[in-house]
Amino acid sequence: MIRTTVKKIYMALIFIFLYAPIGTLIVLSFNASRTRAKWGGFTLKWYTALLENREIMQALWNTLLIALLSSLTAVVIGTVACIAIQGMSRQKRAIFMGITNIPMLNADIVTGISLMLLFISLGLKFGLGTILLAHITFNIPYVILSVMPRIKQLNPSIYEAALDLGATPLRAFFQVVLPDLLPGILSGFLMAFTMSLDDFIITHFTKGAGVDTLSTKIYTEVKKGIKPEMYALSTLIFVTVLILLMLVNRTPEEKRIPDK
Amino acid sequence: MKKWFAMAGLCMASVLALGGCGNSASGKNGQVIVYNWGEYLDPETITMFEEETGIRVVYDEFETNEIMYPKVEAGATSYDVICPSDYMIQKMIANDMLAELNFDHLPHAKANIGQQYWEQSREFDPENKYSVPYCWGTVGILYNKTMVEEPIDSWSVLWDEAYKDNILMQDSVRDAFMVGLKLNGYSMNSTDAAQLEIAKNALIQQKPLVQAYVIDQVRDKMIGNEAAIGVIYSGEAIYTQRENPDLEYVIPKEGTNVWIDSWVITKDAPNKENAEAFINFMCRPDIALMNFEYITYSTPNDAARELIEDEDIRYSEIAFPDLKQYANLETFQYLGPEADEMYNELWKEVKSE
Numbered sequence: 001m002i003r004t005t006v007k008k009i010y011m012a013l014i015f016i017f018l019y020a021p022i023g024t025l026i027v028l029s030f031n032a033s034r035t036r037a038k039w040g041g042f043t044l045k046w047y048t049a050l051l052e053n054r055e056i057m058q059a060l061w062n063t064l065l066i067a068l069l070s071s072l073t074a075v076v077i078g079t080v081a082c083i084a085i086q087g088m089s090r091q092k093r094a095i096f097m098g099i100t101n102i103p104m105l106n107a108d109i110v111t112g113i114s115l116m117l118l119f120i121s122l123g124l125k126f127g128l129g130t131i132l133l134a135h136i137t138f139n140i141p142y143v144i145l146s147v148m149p150r151i152k153q154l155n156p157s158i159y160e161a162a163l164d165l166g167a168t169p170l171r172a173f174f175q176v177v178l179p180d181l182l183p184g185i186l187s188g189f190l191m192a193f194t195m196s197l198d199d200f201i202i203t204h205f206t207k208g209a210g211v212d213t214l215s216t217k218i219y220t221e222v223k224k225g226i227k228p229e230m231y232a233l234s235t236l237i238f239v240t241v242l243i244l245l246m247l248v249n250r251t252p253e254e255k256r257i258p259d260k
Numbered sequence: 261m262k263k264w265f266a267m268a269g270l271c272m273a274s275v276l277a278l279g280g281c282g283n284s285a286s287g288k289n290g291q292v293i294v295y296n297w298g299e300y301l302d303p304e305t306i307t308m309f310e311e312e313t314g315i316r317v318v319y320d321e322f323e324t325n326e327i328m329y330p331k332v333e334a335g336a337t338s339y340d341v342i343c344p345s346d347y348m349i350q351k352m353i354a355n356d357m358l359a360e361l362n363f364d365h366l367p368h369a370k371a372n373i374g375q376q377y378w379e380q381s382r383e384f385d386p387e388n389k390y391s392v393p394y395c396w397g398t399v400g401i402l403y404n405k406t407m408v409e410e411p412i413d414s415w416s417v418l419w420d421e422a423y424k425d426n427i428l429m430q431d432s433v434r435d436a437f438m439v440g441l442k443l444n445g446y447s448m449n450s451t452d453a454a455q456l457e458i459a460k461n462a463l464i465q466q467k468p469l470v471q472a473y474v475i476d477q478v479r480d481k482m483i484g485n486e487a488a489i490g491v492i493y494s495g496e497a498i499y500t501q502r503e504n505p506d507l508e509y510v511i512p513k514e515g516t517n518v519w520i521d522s523w524v525i526t527k528d529a530p531n532k533e534n535a536e537a538f539i540n541f542m543c544r545p546d547i548a549l550m551n552f553e554y555i556t557y558s559t560p561n562d563a564a565r566e567l568i569e570d571e572d573i574r575y576s577e578i579a580f581p582d583l584k585q586y587a588n589l590e591t592f593q594y595l596g597p598e599a600d601e602m603y604n605e606l607w608k609e610v611k612s613e
Contacts, residue, residue, distance in 0.1 A: 037484025220298025220321035
């Protein structure tokens with residue numbers, strides 16, 4: 001009895017620590033006063049101000065666009081790379097896996113600065129394009145990391161059987177191999193998407209003048225204090241992610257029952 | 261199968277398209293790339309500038325001088341106009357990164373910026389050749405009248421045992437040492453090891469009385485009556501007073517830091533004339549007034565100050581103190597890497613004590 005109450009209290013504490021900051025932020029997004037020290041009454045004005053703020057909406061759009069394009073591109077490149085790596089000899093495979101893992105372990109600031117220097121020496125114009133290239137670069141290893149285990153589980157005989165039955169290699173890949181890889185690809189895509197949404201440092205070094213993502217935009221507000229519009233936006237993002245997670249967690253259960 | 265091809269193709273196409281375009285659209289009279297502090301300008305003024313001049317503004321923001329410097333130095337983007345602080349301007353002049361301004365193109369700056377600000381600027385730009393003041397302020401003591409009995413006029417109140425755990429200090433090296441040095445009558449740009457040692461010991465002695473070393477939170481904590489006394493920038497003082505009328509701001513008699521953020525043009529600015537047009541526009545009284553009302557930091561633009569409708573603010577001692585009335589006002593200077601190292605070491609000793 002005591003054990004279970006202790007367990008429950010422990011769980012409750014963990015959840016409080018995890019969610020108290022987000023809770024505070026959500027409450028503040030409805031605070032009519034600009035300062036956190038005073039409760040000025042309930043208001044939705046930050047939400048309307050947010051929708052009318054062209055710069056924040058532009059930053060949000062940039063963030064989503066970059067996250068989507070970079071993770072899609074990384075998924076294509078990463079999956080193709082996985083298939084190639086799987087076909088290599090054991091020794092070569094180890095070397096290539098090592099090479100793809102290094103950028104993940106590398107500090108973001110090193111990646112950011114070296115990408116900036118590379119882009120400068122290539123004479124690229126800094127803007128959305130350079131951010132996108134940088135994001136694709138650091139996203140590829142995450143895709144490889146999540147697709148590789150699926151590929152190792154593949155039974156090569158199935159692909160060969162498809163060829164025996166007259167499928168062209170390309171068709172065999174898309175109809176037989178790809179469906180098996182899809183869960184890995186999907187989780188790689190989601191991981192890449194989140195990494196791209198989150199990134200500040202690499203974006204900071206590779207962005208051009210006048211192009212901002214949400215993270216760089218929020219950071220520039222440090223000197224004058226972060227505006228309550230940002231609380232409203234963070235609340236909306238949190239609620240969206242929460243709803244998405246609930247949907248994702250519900251669907252497999254419903255599907256699995258008729259399966260078995 | 262076709263779907264996948266189409267998707268991959270789409271991705272590639274959009275990557276190529278994006279890589280190619282960037283910010284190529286420019287106004288009929290070209291563009292100007294501006295690098296300013298975040299939230300440091302009324303966005304409406306940019307729209308007005310674009311409409312009146314036909315010059316497109318590419319606007320970018322930084323969060324600290326230290327973050328701005330390497331980005332400009334690396335040259336990934338050729339910024340035209342930047343708005344650094346005093347000591348950083350000095351460093352950029354020393355490293356030959358700034359262009360001399362042609363004041364024939366800046367009539368509004370010559371006419372409207374008050375004489376005392378040009379004089380104060382000479383501490384970091386000795387001949388007023390490179391910079392045009394944009395925002396300025398002082399550092400002082402903000403106190404809560406209901407928690408403090410006697411009138412405050414000296415840094416020494418931060419060492420008063422009566423306010424134990426009710427004092428907020430700035431959590432940055434130069435700001436903290438400014439207080440320690442000024443208290444003992446030294447220059448806040450001192451590089452004298454003995455003077456710095458005395459300032460360090462003063463700060464260590466003060467430490468048990470300090471509730472917290474903070475930067476932004478001074479504002480919110482003072483509004484929320486969580487502390488009696490805090491070291492704060494004057495730009496924030498007006499805002500805090502509006503939220504909590506019990507608060508009072510004072511410039512200590514031992515002198516303090518007068519900071520100035522000024523417009524400068526980079527040495528290799530691709531659009532120098534547009535850059536000068538931009539700075540000149542920002543010095544126009546009505547535009548300077550719009551910016552003052554948006555950011556509430558004091559403007560050095562005397563003509564704009566005349567236009568402020570609220571007399572309490574126009575004649576506010578907090579927003580527009582007469583610099584001549586105060587002794588020992590100084591502006592931060594760039595002290596070089598060795599002195600920076602020394603300050604950082606001593607600050608570490610204070611923080612770890």
